[in-house]
Amino acid sequence: MTGYRAFNDMNSFWMEHPGVDDDVVISSRVRLARNSPDFPFSETITVQEERKLLDRVAAIPNRKEENGFEDFDFIDLSLVPVEEKQVLVEKHQISPALAMAQGATGLMINAAETMAVMVNEEDHLRIQSIFPGLSVKDCWEKASAADDMIAHYIPAAFDSRWGYLTSCPTNAGTGMRASAMLHLPAIAMTGQVRRFLGNLPKYGFTSRGLYGEGSVCKGNLFQISNQITMGVSEEEIISQLTDIVESIVNREREMRDILMERERLQLEDRVIRAEALLTHAKLLSVDESFELLSDLRLGIDLGILKQYDPKIFNTLMIQSQVPVLEKFARETRHTQEKMTLLEQNQQRADLIRKKLIGGARS
Amino acid sequence: MTGYRAFNDMNSFWMEHPGVDDDVVISSRVRLARNSPDFPFSETITVQEERKLLDRVAAIPNRKEENGFEDFDFIDLSLVPVEEKQVLVEKHQISPALAMAQGATGLMINAAETMAVMVNEEDHLRIQSIFPGLSVKDCWEKASAADDMIAHYIPAAFDSRWGYLTSCPTNAGTGMRASAMLHLPAIAMTGQVRRFLGNLPKYGFTSRGLYGEGSVCKGNLFQISNQITMGVSEEEIISQLTDIVESIVNREREMRDILMERERLQLEDRVIRAEALLTHAKLLSVDESFELLSDLRLGIDLGILKQYDPKIFNTLMIQSQVPVLEKFARETRHTQEKMTLLEQNQQRADLIRKKLIGGARS
Numbered sequence: 216m217t218g219y220r221a222f223n224d225m226n227s228f229w230m231e232h233p234g235v236d237d238d239v240v241i242s243s244r245v246r247l248a249r250n251s252p253d254f255p256f257s258e259t260i261t262v263q264e265e266r267k268l269l270d271r272v273a274a275i276p277n278r279k280e281e282n283g284f285e286d287f288d289f290i291d292l293s294l295v296p297v298e299e300k301q302v303l304v305e306k307h308q309i310s311p312a313l314a315m316a317q318g319a320t321g322l323m324i325n326a327a328e329t330m331a332v333m334v335n336e337e338d339h340l341r342i343q344s345i346f347p348g349l350s351v352k353d354c355w356e357k358a359s360a361a362d363d364m365i366a367h368y369i370p371a372a373f374d375s376r377w378g379y380l381t382s383c384p385t386n387a388g389t390g391m392r393a394s395a396m397l398h399l400p401a402i403a404m405t406g407q408v409r410r411f412l413g414n415l416p417k418y419g420f421t422s423r424g425l426y427g428e429g430s431v432c433k434g435n436l437f438q439i440s441n442q443i444t445m446g447v448s449e450e451e452i453i454s455q456l457t458d459i460v461e462s463i464v465n466r467e468r469e470m471r472d473i474l475m476e477r478e479r480l481q482l483e484d485r486v487i488r489a490e491a492l493l494t495h496a497k498l499l500s501v502d503e504s505f506e507l508l509s510d511l512r513l514g515i516d517l518g519i520l521k522q523y524d525p526k527i528f529n530t531l532m533i534q535s536q537v538p539v540l541e542k543f544a545r546e547t548r549h550t551q552e553k554m555t556l557l558e559q560n561q562q563r564a565d566l567i568r569k570k571l572i573g574g575a576r577s
Numbered sequence: 578m579t580g581y582r583a584f585n586d587m588n589s590f591w592m593e594h595p596g597v598d599d600d601v602v603i604s605s606r607v608r609l610a611r612n613s614p615d616f617p618f619s620e621t622i623t624v625q626e627e628r629k630l631l632d633r634v635a636a637i638p639n640r641k642e643e644n645g646f647e648d649f650d651f652i653d654l655s656l657v658p659v660e661e662k663q664v665l666v667e668k669h670q671i672s673p674a675l676a677m678a679q680g681a682t683g684l685m686i687n688a689a690e691t692m693a694v695m696v697n698e699e700d701h702l703r704i705q706s707i708f709p710g711l712s713v714k715d716c717w718e719k720a721s722a723a724d725d726m727i728a729h730y731i732p733a734a735f736d737s738r739w740g741y742l743t744s745c746p747t748n749a750g751t752g753m754r755a756s757a758m759l760h761l762p763a764i765a766m767t768g769q770v771r772r773f774l775g776n777l778p779k780y781g782f783t784s785r786g787l788y789g790e791g792s793v794c795k796g797n798l799f800q801i802s803n804q805i806t807m808g809v810s811e812e813e814i815i816s817q818l819t820d821i822v823e824s825i826v827n828r829e830r831e832m833r834d835i836l837m838e839r840e841r842l843q844l845e846d847r848v849i850r851a852e853a854l855l856t857h858a859k860l861l862s863v864d865e866s867f868e869l870l871s872d873l874r875l876g877i878d879l880g881i882l883k884q885y886d887p888k889i890f891n892t893l894m895i896q897s898q899v900p901v902l903e904k905f906a907r908e909t910r911h912t913q914e915k916m917t918l919l920e921q922n923q924q925r926a927d928l929i930r931k932k933l934i935g936g937a938r939s
Binding site for chain 1: 842843845846849850852853854856857858859860919923926
């Protein structure tokens with residue numbers, strides 16, 4: 216429905232480009248919670264006030280020298296149908312909460328989709344940055360630059376004692392959440408998730424599923440992020456998270472080596488079966504496709520499957536989600552009717568089959 | 578180890594040839610229990626007496642006019658290692674009990690393996706005949722001719738009131754068990770096994786799994802046979818069994834039509850997945866291969882898979898059994914070592930994959 220790139224190109228920079236340790240780390244992300252002292256915080260803000268804030272963000276000029284010549288779109292999300300907004304959720308560019316919000320909401324996003332600012336989510340502004348692989352430092356630098364740029368136009372509420380003030384006090388201080396999305400099939404297969412991730416809270420970090428807080432791990436994807444935002448500097452959090460992720464990456468690689476040494480045949484069988492089902496099945500549920508794509512990706516990383524680009528995993532994980540499938544169906548069938556579960560499963564199987572067969576290197 | 582065809586060619590006539598209703602009925606079989614009045618019955622017979630009986634069977638001349646010019650092998654099973662005898666069990670030519678028996682046991686079998694006589698099983702002689710499809714009448718005629726022929730040399734114990742006398746009184750009378758092996762995937766998938774097979778005992782018939790009495794249904798294969806051997810003639814049993822099987826065949830076909838009409842996509846998905854796994858997996862357990870081969874066969878019968886001969890199902894069901902795999906391993910690896918479970922699963926997957934890829938019509 217919209218001409219914006221974010222709705223029409225299903226790939227973001229982080230999905231398509233190589234990164235450090237990207238055999239295990241899919242992507243890194245930093246988000247900064249910021250609020251303007253000129254408006255009430257989200258609990259009491261009116262829609263009219265939200266609109267005023269939105270207009271101020273929309274007025275931030277593109278391509279100015281002091282803005283780093285960044286070329287970004289401003290999207291008024293209150294004009295976008297909810298099903299289109301779900302596409303941005305699946306691309307990890309907006310939160311599920313923002314997609315469902317009733318007020319005046321918006322998104323400022325650059326062309327590569329490495330930087331995005333959600334407007335009127337839980338905080339007035341949520342500045343975020345995503346890069347491929349283990350790159351929390353890059354994310355922090357990008358988000359920090361965006362933060363400085365925006366502060367020219369909308370200064371942030373800051374207290375010398377409490378730091379950045381946020382809607383929820385657990386975010387106050389740095390207002391930062393830094394995270395990395397890890398693919399840990401070997402740790403999961405050997406039943407060692409608790410062993411290797413269970414003690415993260417001791418260090419002020421936590422692990423969750425693909426969709427953030429409260430979500431279950433799917434496709435062996437685990438998001439590791441900081442829990443503490445006060446009493447530590449951004450640089451300390453970034454450095455600690457990088458160390459923690461590196462140590463988990465090493466554990467995952469060790470487990471992969473052990474599996475390849477001790478259970479090579481079973482592993483090959485598992486990977487080859489996943490490939491056979493993904494390239495043949497007529498119906499695939501979300502959960503099954505996640506599991507099979509995880510096995511496929513492991514097979515690519517272990518060199519069992521040589522004909523695929525590992526990045527096809529990222530693309531298919533995003534594109535086989537219901538909102539994205541629905542979007543393609545609307546565009547190709549010119550209908551607004553919701554798909555049945557059977558139709559979704561069929562579309563998903565068709566899409567994955569075609570992309571894998573078409574995407575295999577010959 | 579032996580030069581006999583029965584050990585070296587894994588295919589019998591019933592596996593390779595077409596038959597009536599063979600989209601549902603895999604094979605038919607008739608066996609006649611016979612005993613000689615010259616020897617004690619199996620409970621009290623000595624090994625010396627068993628040997629004498631065996632010698633009399635071994636002396637029945639080949640290719641005589643009165644023997645229907647039949648060309649058969651006589652195999653002294655007491656000279657055959659138990660693992661080789663297991664191969665005959667998998668081919669359904671001897672019973673598991675005969676394979677394990679310690680005494681002087683034997684088998685007379687014709688070249689096409691449509692007729693076989695077990696010697697010193699539960700009865701002195703068990704004359705059996707197998708043909709493809711719904712052919713219990715052909716089986717009865719073949720077994721009856723063999724019975725007449727053998728009676729020239731070894732007359733059977735017969736009582737004008739009790740009929741043929743047998744070791745177990747439940748077999749006395751006709752001494753006949755007639756059966757048909759049915760592949761009923763649609764009845765099984767729609768959960769109607771009990772509905773369509775549950776009332777067989779009312780008519781003096783019963784259903785069992787692939788390996789006869791007490792065995793569990795595997796691969797959706799059900800053996801339907803008569804329970805009653807007294808008070809009814811052979812012809813009546815044959816005619817009733819034929820009618821019953823025909824009615825089950827019609828039910829199975831109706832259920833297949835209904836599934837194709839109402840759940841075509843799910844059915845195609847199931848069949849295509851089975852084919853993908855059978856042609857790609859590196860490891861296959863017996864149980865999984867039975868399930869997948871059943872789905873494959875259904876796909877062939879429904880025209881979803883066009884590139885395979887339906888008879889490949891029979892061949893693969895037999896050849897992927899452990900004793901047959903072990904036999905091939907002994908011959909190709911020249912080792913007497915038993916295979917591990919992992920090796921069995923790998924051998925089975927290799928065999929099925931090669932046969933299916935090699936056996937597909939281009």
